[in-house]
Amino acid sequence: MDNIIGTAETTSYGSVAQVADFWALLKPGVMYLVVFTGFSGLMIAPGTIHPFLGCVALLCIAIASGGAGAINMWYDRDIDAIMTRTKKRPIPAGRMAPDVALSFGVILSIFSVMLMGLAVNWTAAILLALANGFYVFVYTMFLKRRTPQNIVIGGAAGAFPPMVGWAAVTGTVSIESIVLFLIIFMWTPPHFWALALYKDGDYAAAKIPMLPVVAGRKNTKWQMLVYTLILLPLVLAPVYFGVAGMLYGGVALAASLYFLYLNICVLRSEEDKVAKKMFFFSILYLFLLFAMLIIDRAPGIMNLIGG
Ligand code: HEM
Numbered sequence: 434m435d436n437i438i439g440t441a442e443t444t445s446y447g448s449v450a451q452v453a454d455f456w457a458l459l460k461p462g463v464m465y466l467v468v469f470t471g472f473s474g475l476m477i478a479p480g481t482i483h484p485f486l487g488c489v490a491l492l493c494i495a496i497a498s499g500g501a502g503a504i505n506m507w508y509d510r511d512i513d514a515i516m517t518r519t520k521k522r523p524i525p526a527g528r529m530a531p532d533v534a535l536s537f538g539v540i541l542s543i544f545s546v547m548l549m550g551l552a553v554n555w556t557a558a559i560l561l562a563l564a565n566g567f568y569v570f571v572y573t574m575f576l577k578r579r580t581p582q583n584i585v586i587g588g589a590a591g592a593f594p595p596m597v598g599w600a601a602v603t604g605t606v607s608i609e610s611i612v613l614f615l616i617i618f619m620w621t622p623p624h625f626w627a628l629a630l631y632k633d634g635d636y637a638a639a640k641i642p643m644l645p646v647v648a649g650r651k652n653t654k655w656q657m658l659v660y661t662l663i664l665l666p667l668v669l670a671p672v673y674f675g676v677a678g679m680l681y682g683g684v685a686l687a688a689s690l691y692f693l694y695l696n697i698c699v700l701r702s703e704e705d706k707v708a709k710k711m712f713f714f715s716i717l718y719l720f721l722l723f724a725m726l727i728i729d730r731a732p733g734i735m736n737l738i739g740g
């Protein structure tokens with residue numbers, strides 16, 4: 434297999450990409466949680482949606498997220514080739530030609546938005562297009578290489594899915610779905626900067642101005658704390674707005690306090706394993722919040738069974 438010959442820009446793409454490479458372009462690890470938060474929005478929204486259309490809506494969120502991931506990997510192929518975490522991806526590893534990845538990503542993105550609009554509704558489709566476009570154009574192409582606040586603003590991309598799920602059922606945007614958006618929006622900086630703290634060498638090598646590289650580790654940890662503290666009251670807002678009850682409230686509060694505790698540990702420790710622990714818990718934390726929203730509103734299952 435004559436995979437890699439030269440750097441990212443001079444790579445010869447001698448071998449044929451496998452199905453697994455197309456799958457990897459979709460960033461499936463992230464996609465699962467993105468779809469889950471979309472599912473949660475769909476389940477707790479007032480109203481009903483036919484189960485088949487509910488599944489179509491979730492499939493559209495998955496495809497739009499994957500399409501955006503593929504375009505991100507096309508655009509970032511030069512820096513992905515430099516970072517140890519990403520250099521085995523299909524394009525930098527020489528298993529896929531960049532234009533194949535780009536075409537794949539564009540087709541998936543357009544297809545998902547059109548399908549959402551035609552099969553579900555156009556409010557959900559527009560929100561989905563915004564999420565996809567925000568990740569591709571605003572985060573990847575504009576902010577990522579320019580400012581250490583890249584993920585604060587760009588994080589909006591990943592915050593749209595619960596709004597998309599909500600809009601799939603209701604056809605509208607409402608204060609409740611904006612609260613779900615805000616939870617993910619505020620969660621993203623501590624989620625990502627925890628990882629950036631122990632991958633700062635990668636980002637420095639690729640000359641990406643991630644906060645720990647530009648502002649230093651201590652400053653990053655304090656900025657993480659700001660968002661973690663904002664999350665504390667924010668995660669309780671769904672109770673205030675009546676979309677969740679005390680079961681959600683209790684778990685959300687406990688998980689948020691533990692997240693805060695981990696952030697304080699990160700502030701006090703220089704060890705990578707502490708930041709790693711916070712990063713991995715960030716994923717469990719978001720999963721827990723959105724799982725509890727569903728469990729607490731179990732009657733919302735009627736949205737899917739059309740009752
Ligand atoms: C701009 C916003 C975000 C940035 C910059 C970001 C960044 C990252 C990075 C760099 C990784 C490591 C991936 C790897 O190891 O290759 C990661 C992992 C992950 N992120 Fe995020 N993330 C963002 C938003 C989100 C959102 C919105 C979600 C879900 C709702 C999410 C869920 C995950 C999950 C589940 C993983 C683990 C995936 C795996 O190990 O394969 N992220 N994130």
Ligand SMILES: CC(C)=CCC/C(C)=C/CC/C(C)=C/COP(=O)(O)OP(=O)(O)O
Nearest residue numbers: 463467497498501505564565568590591594
């Ligand atoms: C349409 C839709 C629902 C879109 C979802 C958008 C989304 C999943 C956004 C956040 C995902 C993410 C992994 C960002 C990291 O990108 P990066 O380029 O910094 O990470 P990398 O270095 O691993 O490539």
